[in-house]
Amino acid sequence: MTTYLEQILADALKRLGVDAESANIQIEKPRIPEHGDVATNLALTLAKTLKKSPRAIADDLVNALEYDDTKIRSVEIAGPGFINFRFANNWIFDQLSDVLKQGHDFGRSDTNSGKKMQVEFVSANPTGPLTVGHGRNAVLGDSIARLLEWTGAQVDREYYFNNAGRQMRVLGESVRARYMEILDREASFPEDGYQGEYIRDIARKLADEYGDELADKPETDPVFKQAAEDAIFDDIKNTLERMNITMDQFFNEHNLYEDGSIDRVVSQLREKGLAYDRDGAVWFKTTEFGKDKDTVLIKSTGEPTYRLPDIAYHISKLDRGYDICIDIFGADHIATYPDVISAAKALGYDTSRIDVQVYQFVTIVKEGKPFKMSTRKANFVTLDELMDEVGSDVTRFFFLMRTPGTHLEFDIAEAKEAGEKNPVFYLQYAHARIHSILRKAEETYETDTEPNLGLLTHSSESALLKEVFQFPDAVAAAAKHREPHRLINYLNEVAAHFHKFYHDCRIMGEEPELALARIALLKAAGITLANGLEILGIEAPERM
RNA sequence: GCGCCCGUAGCUCAACCGGAUAGAGCAACUGCCUUCUAAGCAGUAGGUUUCAGGUUCGAGUCCUGACGGGCGUACCA
Numbered sequence: 284m285t286t287y288l289e290q291i292l293a294d295a296l297k298r299l300g301v302d303a304e305s306a307n308i309q310i311e312k313p314r315i316p317e318h319g320d321v322a323t324n325l326a327l328t329l330a331k332t333l334k335k336s337p338r339a340i341a342d343d344l345v346n347a348l349e350y351d352d353t354k355i356r357s358v359e360i361a362g363p364g365f366i367n368f369r370f371a372n373n374w375i376f377d378q379l380s381d382v383l384k385q386g387h388d389f390g391r392s393d394t395n396s397g398k399k400m401q402v403e404f405v406s407a408n409p410t411g412p413l414t415v416g417h418g419r420n421a422v423l424g425d426s427i428a429r430l431l432e433w434t435g436a437q438v439d440r441e442y443y444f445n446n447a448g449r450q451m452r453v454l455g456e457s458v459r460a461r462y463m464e465i466l467d468r469e470a471s472f473p474e475d476g477y478q479g480e481y482i483r484d485i486a487r488k489l490a491d492e493y494g495d496e497l498a499d500k501p502e503t504d505p506v507f508k509q510a511a512e513d514a515i516f517d518d519i520k521n522t523l524e525r526m527n528i529t530m531d532q533f534f535n536e537h538n539l540y541e542d543g544s545i546d547r548v549v550s551q552l553r554e555k556g557l558a559y560d561r562d563g564a565v566w567f568k569t570t571e572f573g574k575d576k577d578t579v580l581i582k583s584t585g586e587p588t589y590r591l592p593d594i595a596y597h598i599s600k601l602d603r604g605y606d607i608c609i610d611i612f613g614a615d616h617i618a619t620y621p622d623v624i625s626a627a628k629a630l631g632y633d634t635s636r637i638d639v640q641v642y643q644f645v646t647i648v649k650e651g652k653p654f655k656m657s658t659r660k661a662n663f664v665t666l667d668e669l670m671d672e673v674g675s676d677v678t679r680f681f682f683l684m685r686t687p688g689t690h691l692e693f694d695i696a697e698a699k700e701a702g703e704k705n706p707v708f709y710l711q712y713a714h715a716r717i718h719s720i721l722r723k724a725e726e727t728y729e730t731d732t733e734p735n736l737g738l739l740t741h742s743s744e745s746a747l748l749k750e751v752f753q754f755p756d757a758v759a760a761a762a763k764h765r766e767p768h769r770l771i772n773y774l775n776e777v778a779a780h781f782h783k784f785y786h787d788c789r790i791m792g793e794e795p796e797l798a799l800a801r802i803a804l805l806k807a808a809g810i811t812l813a814n815g816l817e818i819l820g821i822e823a824p825e826r827m
Numbered sequence: 828g829c830g831c832c833c834g835u836a837g838c839u840c841a842a843c844c845g846g847a848u849a850g851a852g853c854a855a856c857u858g859c860c861u862u863c864u865a866a867g868c869a870g871u872a873g874g875u876u877u878c879a880g881g882u883u884c885g886a887g888u889c890c891u892g893a894c895g896g897g898c899g900u901a902c903c904a
Contacts, residue, residue: 311843314850324846330884337884362847363884408904450904564902575829575900582902589904617831618899643832644897685840689833690897697839697853705866706852712866720863760843772841775851782867791863827866 319367337364376736396435404611430762445536455508461486479661642687680707713778718825734799
């Protein structure tokens with residue numbers, strides 16, 4: 284529908300001698316039904332460049348407009364210069380049949396077709412279980428990936444991690460200390476060690492498996508770290524699976540050392556005069572890119588800071604041929620990615636292919652107070668614990684329902700109590716209700732006969748119809764902005780229109796002709812909700 | 828100090844690239860179940876969009892400044 288309108292408007296512009304390319308045609312559904320089925324503000328946006336009053340431009344546009352009156356019933360100018368369109372009934376009914384035909388694919392579009400994209404998310408190092416702090420990242424990344432798939436892209440989900448370095452060393456030492464404790468042997472717990480109970484679990488498993496065999500191994504023996512990494516990664520993968528998330532690839536930072544790309548980045552930056560030695564360290568000249576200070580790439584100990592592999596990693600992604608690489612970053616990474624971009628650009632890469640999505644932190648509220656989490660100190664609420672309480676649907680929905688760019692307050696008590704008050708049930712309930720009616724209707728009516736859609740004349744029916752048709756646009760808009768919450772807002776509208784329809788229009792007991800037409804509408808609404816929930820990674824139950 | 832993000836109803840949040848009368852949920856109040864799921868529907872109340880300027884046909888949205896909150900500003904990740 285949108286495509287057709289864009290087309291006829293572009294044609295009209297051409298007739299008026301206006302460059303349609305630069306005009307940026309926007310079609311939107313007006314808030315108020317009296318303002319038509321869809322509207323465009325085209326005349327208003329053109330007012331500045333054409334130096335004419337919006338009303339006059341709207342007049343010209345409407346005069347130049349040629350449209351198929353089996354599709355468009357009316358076109359009128361209103362307010363400051365909006366052009367409002369109303370659809371012809373037959374066109375609406377054609378669209379409805381089309382929705383039913385598309386079924387499980389309704390909502391897909393080709394705005395990103397042919398594109399190879401990658402979404403990198405979660406990317407938590409295996410030092411502990413995933414916490415609610417990681418939840419927003421995980422769920423955002425996965426739903427954005429799904430949105431992109433629905434707009435035609437081929438998408439890889441990637442988890443980037445590092446199992447070397449100080450963090451992991453301390454993790455190994457923590458496990459060893461607990462292991463020794465279990466054996467009643469002497470060992471000091473590292474000062475900044477990981478205090479969580481899961482460390483004891485890992486140590487206990489080692490003790491069960493090896494007895495005291497490991498006690499005489501040197502402190503630095505990798506067995507402890509390895510056991511921890513394996514166990515924790517198993518746990519993380521299990522958590523992701525519970526959340527409906529499947530990664531295509533786990534990328535170990537270690538690869539970047541092995542294949543020489545770390546060294547390559549340093550030497551190439553040196554060649555460009557952007558890296559130099561000072562005080563035994565290697566520095567990146569970030570002052571060249573407007574920063575106050577230069578940045579250390581390799582510490583005087585010879586160990587790289589995390590920034591260097593970050594740069595090499597992004598270059599690896601670009602080399603792998605992705606058209607777009609999306610990073611899902613928490614606000615704490617906000618300062619690091621400009622360096623990555625600067626470096627990649629300096630090395631000749633098209634950095635417009637890197638798309639960094641920063642989301643704001645989640646404030647955990649526990650017992651009415653903000654709660655500071657720390658993996659190391661084992662102050663955390665894990666995603667598993669949360670899902671034990673409220674399930675994965677509520678968990679996903681909670682993280683998705685707000686704009687990524689604003690702070691999200693997560694009240695544990697509320698999420699637990701919320702239960703049936705939770706807005707996710709509003710959507711699921713609508714879907715379940717639809718299927719409940721369909722089950723009943725199938726017993727009474729010949730639901731596979733061709734319906735006479737012309738009978739759908741009630742205002743609640745047409746409101747629902749028009750809402751359903753917005754679905755592909757809603758998916759595309761959410762994908763474009765990488766903001767799944769837009770889809771939730773849309774689905775809420777669909778559900779609201781459905782519930783209203785349910786209240787106003789009955790099916791069982793109606794004349795078969797009318798009932799069949801309404802069943803068709805019901806199916807279309809059901810398809811929309813089911814497909815939308817799938818993009819959010821949330822169940823669409825047929826019974827509740 | 829400097830940089831980035833945020834500030835909208837009592838609370839949690841929407842508002843699509845600057846568009847028509849700023850919307851939901853929760854909490855409060857009033858109606859609606861002998862008929863397809865009341866986890867629902869209809870309605871009442873609640874706002875100087877933190878404040879002060881500016882840009883223009885038009886500002887919650889853009890610019891400047893102030894105030895308030897978050898996150899950065901490491902040879903930590």
